[in-house]
Amino acid sequence: MTDLHEITHPYTPGAEHGPDSLLLVWDAPNLDMGLGAILGGRPTAAYRPRFDAVGRWLIDRAQKLSDTAGQKIEPEATVFTNVTPGGADVVRPWVEALRNVGFAVFAKPKSDEDSDVDPDMIAHIRRRWDEGVLKGVVVASADGQNFQAILEELVTSGIPGTVIGFHEHASWAVASESIDFVDLEDIPGVFREPLPRINLDHLPEEGAWLQPFRPLTALLHNTRQQ
16 A cells, blocks of 8 residues: 555656655645635634545545556645745644655745636646546535636546535535535544534534625725726
8 A cells, every 4th residue: 555655756846757756735724714614714723625535535536547547546635825925934743744644845935816726726637637647536625616617627638626615615616427426524533522513404403603705895806906
């Protein structure tokens, strides 16, 4: 079995193409936002995803894809994240832990609202696709909406696409007939404690609070852009 420390072969400009891969791209800012919306606040240690569990899930997925394709397909995992000004010391232990598990990390300064990592994730997917090594792609994002177009393009070309997210936010992926959807909480061992999720179809008798997806002050930013 592939070791967790061998699940990534990060892209290096000018390097030869790597092996055929099942590529996981993890949108850390978006997943954090989705998780925070479910929890109603910043996640504690009990509610932070265990990347060793995600790595084992990806290894198993790559093995099944290899068996189906009749060829060796390696798992490759990259976490994409932003680093706010002055926040390097806070993020550094997390980044080092990810790299120690076997994930590559793409870190980008969070200088303004337009410095999201989504374009970098899509560029990495296309790079692997252009190299001819992409045999499957998994996008981890709370809603995955920004990746719908490229995933549908990949699926049309015969490359399977999967979204890891939260079913509360990714209804388009849940309903898709061509794209697989995996709820993050359904990956074995990914959370130490069950998420306190609220289902409108099965509300507790005493009722439940549904927290906003974003601060009300975000309206001020939208107003300035109009």
